[in-house]
Amino acid sequence: MVLKQIFITNLKEFRKKEGLTQMKLAELCNTSSSYIGEIEIGRKFPSTEMIEKIAQILRIEPYHLFKNNTEKPGDSKNESTYPLLPNSMKTEIREKIDLLVSEVLEKY
Numbered sequence: 001m002v003l004k005q006i007f008i009t010n011l012k013e014f015r016k017k018e019g020l021t022q023m024k025l026a027e028l029c030n031t032s033s034s035y036i037g038e039i040e041i042g043r044k045f046p047s048t049e050m051i052e053k054i055a056q057i058l059r060i061e062p063y064h065l066f067k068n069n070t071e072k073p074g075d076s077k078n079e080s081t082y083p084l085l086p087n088s089m090k091t092e093i094r095e096k097i098d099l100l101v102s103e104v105l106e107k108y
Contacts, residue, residue: 003066008042010065014058028057061102 015025022040026033029050038044046054055062 004042004045006068007045007065008040010067010069011054012040014060014065018058020057025054025057029053061105063101063105 015022020028021033022036023033026036029036030053031050035044039046051062051065055065
């Protein structure tokens with residue numbers, strides 16, 4: 001999946017998870033609902049400032065909008081490299097990595 005499509009998929013999922021319509025998200029971002037719609041169908045792509053604003057409204061770190069969450073178990077290199085690790089340990093490692101990444105992003 002290409003990065004733009006990952007962004008679009010994640011934006012829709014996080015928006016719906018927060019119970020927001022395109023219109024409400026647009027209102028909170030101080031933009032038009034047609035602009036949010038254009039982003040969600042891939043005709044436009046937001047600026048970094050708008051990505052930060054969207055992420056803040058969705059209560060997520062901006063990098064979560066670019067994270068590929070559609071990989072199936074066994075698809076990732078780590079799954080095949082460490083097949084004997086229990087899934088709970090893999091999940092814990094991923095969560096710690098996410099936390100470290102967010103801490104680094106906050107500094108810069």
